Amino acid sequence: MTKGNIKYIGFYDSYTYAEENRNSFLAATNKMDYICQAIVASGNKVEIISPSWTANNKGYYHKRTSTIGEGVTLTCGPTFGAYRPLFRYLRILWSWIWLFGYLVKNTNSEETIIAYHSMMIINPIMLAKKIKKFKLILEVEEIYQDVKKYSQLMQSNEYRFFKSADKFIFPTELLIEKINKNNKPYNIIYGTYKVEQDRKSKFNDGKVHCVYAGTFDPIKGGSTIAATVAPYLPENYHIHIIGFGSEEETRSIQQLISEIAKTSVCTITYDGLLKDEEYTRFLQSCDIGLSTQIPGGSYNNTSFPSKILSYMANGLRVVSVRIKAIEMSVIGDAVYYYKEQTPEAIAEAIMSIDINEPYDSKQLIKKLDEKFVHTIKELLEN
Incomplete structure (x- = not known):
């Protein structure tokens, strides 16, 4: 594989656009940030592709691409606010359609992309993969049906997603046994390996x-x-x-x-x-x-x-x-x-x-x- 842009899919946004109030999670974005830094250190660049929809009840936000770090860009899809339940579902559907279209238009069978496992992006990624034949590295933090109850269809979809992956990034050795039954290539990362410099901020109150x-x-x-x-x-x-x-x-x-x-x-x-x-x-x-x-x-x-x-x-x-x-x-x-x-x-x-x-x-x-x-x-x- 030649050095170049690595596409990395996940729910992510920058504080610069906090007013858009897009769906993202601090623990996930912190780990994605670290993995991006490691990929850049390995000689590649990263394009984060975020299908995050807004939690706002009004407004339309256009697709945008911005530089968020050395060698790292962020592309967020278009989204809109929604008052009523029906439009909230349509807001999610719109993000799925955009992500699917973006992958079909901008990927090819020669490249490898990374996806941060989420129940909410399974279908557009698997469908795009069938069409474009790209290689998929699936970053699996946990098996979500072990944490929360989902419908039988969504439970089945989660394991289909695991099966569709070509390689994995796991957070523990234990997940290998449960998911990687065909012994596909994998990496293990427990979390963020970013050593922080000493801020000299101890309380020093004797406690x-x-x-x-x-x-x-x-x-x-x-x-x-x-x-x-x-x-x-x-x-x-x-x-x-x-x-x-x-x-x-x-x-x-x-x-x-x-x-x-x-x-x-x-x-x-x-x-x-x-x-x-x-x-x-x-x-x-x-x-x-x-x-x-x-x-x-x-x-x-x-x-x-x-x-x-x-x-x-x-x-x-x-x-x-x-x-x-x-x-x-x-x-x-x-x-x-x-x-x-x-x-x-x-x-x-x-x-x-x-x-x-x-x-x-x-x-x-x-x-x-x-x-x-x-x-x-x-x-x-x-």
Whole structure:
């Protein structure tokens, strides 16, 4: 394969056009950003193709192409706001039609494209692939029917999508066993391997600062269990909860934190939704990152908690639930595990850490970064 433009399909948008309020997810865009950087480092350029539709109730937004980084452009399809349910469905259908047409017009059988797996783009990609015969690298973060209930048709479609792929990018070794039964070429990337420079932003107040950063989704339960650890920690500890969720989920976690703070000698605070530099500086002000999702969820068998890498890239020690996806990974030995899913056990694991001992998680992340740049180049060229 010659060096050139690699097309990368996914729900993505730039903050520059925030007023368009297009459908995208922070965790996905962060990982796409990193993979784009690795592809550029391997000698190629990247065109992100985003079928994201607007969540607005009015206005029409034209297709646009812009440069969003060195060697990276973003093409967003046209979309329109919609008040009524029927027009909301038509808005999605319009994005599918645009994506299908774009791929038919702009791809050929000699090229390889990457698609970030989503239930919402299966049909236009598979149909375009049948016509244009391009090679497909499918980036599978999780099997979505393991997380949420879908119709029998959509469940079947998801596995058809897996079968149509020529190569894969996986987040865990465990997904290989479930999806890649024909032993197609693949790469593994647990999350973002971007080592952050030291911002010198420690609190330096004599306390050990622990942070939970992630979803407030009660199904995954990570934020709730992290908050309930506070009553079992002494006064020289501080639990921070930051992250994202619906209005109801955010209100619920704030209320829980408020109730716990009334009686806990350990300080516990809700510190909001932080992004970019603000997020990085806040993580680096802390000492320990918490990955506390409920271990029984079926998604734990196939997905890797990306927050662990964010913590380690910023120099934090990590306290985590013990699940195979983490234990089997190359960073498994660098994580502190708690024995059972109780606040007492998590507090015990936290207090077992001596933050004055030498620790360098950044060096491990740096090695993973170097390896991924090499392996993504091989996956694209072979």
